[in-house]
Amino acid sequence: MFEKECIQSRGFKNVTGADGKITGFQITIRSHYYRGVWLSQLRPATITADGETFTGGQITWTINGVTYTQAEMAAIGDVHWGVLEPAVLTVSKEGGLSSGPHDIELSYTYSCSYFPPFLDTVLGSKPQKRTLVLV
Amino acid sequence: MSTVATKPKRGVSLYSYSSEFGVSMSLEDMFAEMQDIGGYGLEILANSHIEGYPNPSSEWLDNWDRLIKKYNIVPVEYGHWVDSRLYEGRELSVEESLEMLIRDFKLANRLGFRILRTKLGVIDEILSPVKNWKEIIEAALPYAEQYDVIMCPEIHAPTLLDSEIVKEYVELIKRTGTKHFGLNVDFGVFETQALPADHWGPNDFVMPPSEHSRVEDIIPVLPYVYCCHAKFVKVTDKLEEMTIPYEKIVNTLVEHNWNGYMLSEYEGPNKDVLGTAPYQVRLHHAMMKKILGE
Numbered sequence: 001m002f003e004k005e006c007i008q009s010r011g012f013k014n015v016t017g018a019d020g021k022i023t024g025f026q027i028t029i030r031s032h033y034y035r036g037v038w039l040s041q042l043r044p045a046t047i048t049a050d051g052e053t054f055t056g057g058q059i060t061w062t063i064n065g066v067t068y069t070q071a072e073m074a075a076i077g078d079v080h081w082g083v084l085e086p087a088v089l090t091v092s093k094e095g096g097l098s099s100g101p102h103d104i105e106l107s108y109t110y111s112c113s114y115f116p117p118f119l120d121t122v123l124g125s126k127p128q129k130r131t132l133v134l135v
Numbered sequence: 136m137s138t139v140a141t142k143p144k145r146g147v148s149l150y151s152y153s154s155e156f157g158v159s160m161s162l163e164d165m166f167a168e169m170q171d172i173g174g175y176g177l178e179i180l181a182n183s184h185i186e187g188y189p190n191p192s193s194e195w196l197d198n199w200d201r202l203i204k205k206y207n208i209v210p211v212e213y214g215h216w217v218d219s220r221l222y223e224g225r226e227l228s229v230e231e232s233l234e235m236l237i238r239d240f241k242l243a244n245r246l247g248f249r250i251l252r253t254k255l256g257v258i259d260e261i262l263s264p265v266k267n268w269k270e271i272i273e274a275a276l277p278y279a280e281q282y283d284v285i286m287c288p289e290i291h292a293p294t295l296l297d298s299e300i301v302k303e304y305v306e307l308i309k310r311t312g313t314k315h316f317g318l319n320v321d322f323g324v325f326e327t328q329a330l331p332a333d334h335w336g337p338n339d340f341v342m343p344p345s346e347h348s349r350v351e352d353i354i355p356v357l358p359y360v361y362c363c364h365a366k367f368v369k370v371t372d373k374l375e376e377m378t379i380p381y382e383k384i385v386n387t388l389v390e391h392n393w394n395g396y397m398l399s400e401y402e403g404p405n406k407d408v409l410g411t412a413p414y415q416v417r418l419h420h421a422m423m424k425k426i427l428g429e
Binding site: 003030034035036037040041084113114117 | 153156157159180182183185186188189216217219221222223254255257258259260409
């Protein structure tokens, strides 16, 4: 089972490149929408960590072990992100984050074809906020 | 028509438990809850409740069969979508939409569902379906027949029962003579009273008020109604729904020998507060039981 929040407390960590240097950090989330979505329905996510904002090409999504850039996702209409499947968002940030608590904010929207089109940039747009502890 | 008096049956749309699913309730927990309240008719949402959708594993399918049997669940309605705005900046073609539909027909058939709540994309604020909806539906009819499923758009507020689009749906059924296209009526179309503002919670999305249908407007379309979303907003501890005239609706269905499933769909306050939806669904079933004289 998940924690109720979109941003899960588990899975918050720095990531290292092949040369052993820290290249960024990761958060694990669950969908905050009641139904699963096709990747192309998702609009690019924005993440802030302690007020520093990351967007577009600075973020990748990993779902079921496959990693996608946000640009790629716009064209992938046959891969589904289910509501029981965690997604790992990896953020590029040289040196990563320090050990201890960090204020994390995430926002993204998705298209919902059975609602009026203008809602595609509104649904789910309320930022998800959580203070996470990096160990 | 049968001379034996028949009655609507009770069921649950798992949409009601959206906030609980994966957090406080598993698929099995939701089935156990349905059995406990005697609401055996099931609506799932394909994209939510089928793990690994649209390609569930054989283990998942085996477990599905086991759970359906264990809790005496009746698969009634399979909710699915044609996500017409799947790609930003354009709408799906008829062929792409058909592909999505066939994928769901196969899966619904495998899981034991005949009725589909087929949600097409809309193009405006009064929820008019995509312009090519007729082409999509007519292209899908032979496949619906092949997989023995009935596509049902949901008639949902602010759409009225006595409206142009419902006439067009009925016209398609009459013209083609199909048994594979029908209607799902959401009881929200009968909402006569808004819930007082102070009943809503801080995170709730409140539907703007809209014109409502008269209960008797369902009578002429009943032959095409395969199941209903028993939408509700709040049932009091005295077993009264505060916004929708349930007694009149259920009695109308009984009088006309409609014996399909009424699937509870909770869309009320504090849905995101764990425990609220299961509590409300239980009240809703206690209320429906009372009206049905069970």
